[in-house]
Amino acid sequence: MLSRVATKYWRGRVSVSTKRHASSVPSERDVVIVGGGPAGLALASSLASSKLVRESLKVTLVEAGDLSKVREWDPPRGTYSNRVSSITNSSHEFLQGTGAWDHVEQGRTQPIEEMEVWDGISDARIHFSAGDAAVEPASQIARLTENLNLQRGLLRHLSQFSEIELADKVKVDSIVQDEQEGGGWPLVHLSDGRVLRTRLLVGADGFNSPVRSFAGIQSYGWAYDTHGVVATLFHAPRNSLQSPNTVAYQRFLPTGPIAFLPLSETASSLVWSTRPPLAAALKALDPAVFAGMVNAAFRLPETSVRYLNNEMLQAHLAGTPLSLAQFHEELEFREKSHMIDSRSALSSVRRPADSGMPPDGAEDYPPLVTSVQPGTVASFPLKFSHADSYIGEGRGARTVLVGDAAHTIHPLAGQGLNLGLADVEALSECIVDALSLGGDIGSYTALTPYARTRYFENHKMLSACDKLHKLYASTAEPVVWARSVGVEVLNELDALKGALMMSAGTTKTRGPPGQVGWELAARGVEGFAKNVDNVRVLGSSIAGVVGAGLRQLWQQNSQGRRL
Amino acid sequence: MRLSSLCHGAFSSTYARAPFQLPTSLAARRALTRSYHTNYPAQNAYVPSTSSGSTVNQDEIAHFSRLSSLWWDEHGEFGQLHKMNPTRVKFIRGKLVESALEDDLNANVDEIRPLKGKAVLDVGCGGGVLSESLARLGGITLGIDASHSNIQIASMHAAADPALRSRTIGHTGGSLEYKHTSAEDLLREHGPNSFDVVCSMEVLEHVNNPRSFLDSCAQLVKPGGYLFLSTIARTPLAYFLTIFMAEDLLRFVAPGTHTYSKYVNPHELEEFFRSYKSSLTGRNWITGNGPISRVQAETRGMMYVPWRGEWVLLDRGSKWAEGCNYLFWVRKPVEA
Known part of the structure; x- marks a missing residue:
């Protein structure tokens, strides 16, 4: 029946040569990851680090580019790639946990121990230092790493596991759903003529994600x-x-x-x-x-x-x-x-x-x-985008999105890669959990915890950065005044800084301190502004905007946790 | 909440009037009824095969494919069943590990695949939601259902999955087979003491003669083996949620799906196994009159938490623990 389905498919495509036809019997996979960027490689590496996954699942990563270029990347000493990311402590912990971090060249990374953030117009400042993190002592806020250094490390980590197949220099020609009764699994047609029939298709294929298109998932943004x-x-x-x-x-x-x-x-x-x-x-x-x-x-x-x-x-x-x-x-x-x-x-x-x-x-x-x-x-160009859903349904069943395929964020908080890594961590946990309960890892039921863990977390961070961008793009005096007051109030309260930093992914955002932090921040801004005489002239609306913004963050924060 | 759409399948040729969950749409219901009546007399399990040489009737395939989409539509009629499944498996896995360690603290227990190499029976397997999980966890699994179409659906779904299609599931040692039969017929065929683990989930509340049904299931269990059941307690809460809300008010499932008087309370199951013996000389499955030892039997409540979108096992002894849906486990005495 499988060959019947495949034959039917190929017959429909007149342009396909007969040579390809011969190799069109689908090869059965459990996970196909499309995209060999940081998110795709991190997922492969994270899955590889689980013994259960290695024993149970056939995993293939498909990348159009040449991964050997990344594997053999060896820049002259003292020069650096221009694409860098700040790896937050929770991302760092995740990469250490999978064993991938050991393969990242440490000499090319630099800790960020302090942050100076200030308003371009009023010069109101916030100072962050690693010691401010209220929850647990950390020696660094984040660690700066060239993306290539991380990708090379992930590839080196992956080279230890022959179970994970890396198919590079291969493009995805098309993705269709198989027609087998009771099936409906994605069939991934590759440019080398191979067809992969997969239990789960992961889109780690960036902003213009072909997997997202196949899954019929809309993305909104600007x-x-x-x-x-x-x-x-x-x-x-x-x-x-x-x-x-x-x-x-x-x-x-x-x-x-x-x-x-x-x-x-x-x-x-x-x-x-x-x-x-x-x-x-x-x-x-x-x-x-x-x-x-x-x-x-x-x-x-x-x-x-x-x-x-x-x-x-x-x-x-x-x-x-x-x-x-x-x-x-x-x-x-x-x-x-x-x-x-x-x-x-x-x-x-x-x-x-x-x-x-x-x-x-x-x-x-x-x-x-x-x-x-x-x-x-x-x-x-900078974009804001967020997929309507991370899991495909119906004709796009058995698909899931991670990283930029699911969301793109303004880089002002340096969170793009970290959100992707957090997705990958949650998805691999979800896959391992489902495996350990005998679940079908491509099923909606098995993938739901992933979406539940990540969607609101990501949305909160995406919206926060979007709002900050818009808030600071203003030169209108009342806005500048209000946001400066906001920033300086924040600087006075170490606990609040801890909260802000925590939600920036420095430490795991678990437990109530973060919530309390946001709530206090919102109250602080409103309270301070109300005590200033000028506020009567300006009206309290601007303070309200800043306060409401923070309060919204806090609410999203706590909602995200409850859901 | 669709607490009532949890009937796990048809269980017995003799008891069933409503052998499995009736879908709400009239057309689908007709389709089901037709399949039930026209196909029921066929005694031979008829398993669609993926090989090109099979004599599969395309019309039949299309017909069962429609039904299959009901069982396997995770957002549809059986959505709650899919959501409930990981919770049931967690309970099963937990009890297996716990008991193995109880027998021998130093035993090398496979905590991930405690079913590895065990003969497992799923009575009233329906579309195979639980059977597939049991097989993936290493169980040499047989799913049986009195509904011919359910067996078709389950077989077809498993055939699409390469991990279940092969007779032996790779390194786990598990395997999956379906058979159109009832617990009674299977007992006649295989004889007693045939399975290490017997599961019958969301079936008991649809049985006309639960004592006889329990007896058949219990006999199929090997000495020292386990029987897992899940059903609904006969409480006002259960009536409210599974009949008043789900059937009458919200029409999530067809009215008449559940019969309140057929619900079984946990203590009734406990009483049954306190007096139940596998043989005249054997001991009762549950001994003593006081609180039941967790080594012999256990009841755990199960509740859907809408804001988490998942079913959770309730804490032992919690107030609502046994008020509605619950899981029950009992172990057959070794010497029986």
Whole structure:
């Protein structure tokens, strides 16, 4: 009957050559993972680490690209890939648990022990340090890792398990549902002519997920009018009087947040979210000017950053990109007009090699960028999207989505990869649980706990980052005032910071402290704002917006836990 | 909540008037009734095969395929049964491990597949929801049902799954077979003491003569083996949930599916096995008059928690534990 079904299928496709026909008898698999990115590889690696899975399931990962390039990735010392992720402590624990973390080159990762986050307009600041995590002591908030380092580690981990089949340089031509009575399993037709009939089809195939299309799962979302500009930056090491380069910096500019993420003592990664025309202009800049723009964007008052952006954009549109001399002239003028002393921490003017005392407040800003690693400046559009469901039904039965196939998030909290890893952790737990109860791991019943664990958690984080993006994109005075009050109130309360950090995935978000934190945060903002006289003039609506936002987070938080 | 849509299948040729869950739609009900009446006299189990040489009648296949979609539609009529299944398996697995350790604390118990190598019988297997799980956990499983169409459906569903299609399920040592028969006929055929584990889930409340049914099931169990049952207690709560709400008010299932007077209370099962002996010289399955030792028998309540979307085993002795749906386990004395 199987061959009958397959024959019928192939007959319907006239373009298929007879050579392929011969190999079209489906090969039976239990799990087919489409996509060899971090989420797909992490799922394969996590499944491989379970003895029960290795004994019971036939797992195949299909990837269109060449995985040997990732496996043999060996960049010159001191250079870094521009795609990096901050691995939160819970993701870190998960990767340690599966054994994959041992294969990630530790020397190329850097702990983030502190975070400086501030408002681009009002300069209101929040300072996070690992010690603030109220729940359990942690030496780091997160660990910065190049995505390729992680992917290579996952592949090395996987190479220990011959049970997991990796099929790379193979595309998915089409996915159809088999017509066998009582079946309805997905048939995955590969570009090498093979057909895989699978109990469970996992879409780890990114934003434009073919698996999601097959499953008929709708996804809602929008593109932000924003691109993320990334680059690997070089700088002098912090001197002996300063803490090491383990501080992440993020400034919320109205055009989008700019983030500086430490990779080593002398290298850091840039993620600069900005308007698409500005992103295009930035990419076209002379590397030295680019470095200067980055330094200025972290330091100059917002009006001057905006001015420099405009100058850069005009020059770019005129076809004569800003020269280094022009840029320096502009910069010096702006600094002078703001009365920024050239020796102060706010000055981007390059000083002779650091000697003696760093200026006051130097640690409030990232180290001065001296150069940009060639070929690392790139940009990509930012999107918000969330699938309506993670599990396929009916004609799309036996499918499940993880990572970017299920959701894409604004990178401002660095949570994209972590959400994907959390999905993978939950899905592999779900698969192992179902196996241990004799369940059919492709059935809706078996997969439901996965969706129940992840959907609201992800939605909460997606919405929170979306709201923060929108909140900080505003330059309207009352909004700036309110959000600054919000930020400073938060800075006063260590417990609240702990709560914020916890929900950013630093530690497992379990138990009541997180809930209490969000509730307190919401009350704190409202309470503080109500006591300020100005509030009568402004009306309490803005404070309400911030307070309600936090309260909504708290509610989603607690709902997510209850569900 | 569809507490009443949990009938696990038809169990016996002699008792059944409503042999399995009637779907609510009239067309589907007619289809079921037709299949029941027209196919019932066939005594030979008729298992569709995946091999191309089979004499499968395509019309029949299409017909059973429609019914199959009822049993295996996880959002449909039998949705609660699917949701309940992991909970039942958890209870079965737990009791097997617990008893094995009770027998020998140093025993090398396979906690993941405690059914490995054991002869397992699922009485009233319906579409095979439980049977498939038992086989995956290593049980040499036989699912029986008095409804011919249920056996067709179960066989067809298992045939689509390569892990169940082969006679032996890989490394687990499990296997799965279905047979159109009743517990009584099977007892006549196989004789007593044939199975290490006998399960009959959500069947007892549909039986006209529960004592005789229990006796057949009990006889099929090997000495030292286990009998697992699940059913509904005869309490006002159960009446409210499974008959008033699910049948009369919400029409989740056809009115008349359940008969309140047929519900069985846990203490009635306990009383039955307190006085039940497998042979004249053997001991009673449950000894003593006081509280029952967990080594001999156990009752656990089971409740659907809507906000979690799953069934949970209730704590032992909790207030509502035995008020509605419950699982019952009893062990046949070794010397019997």
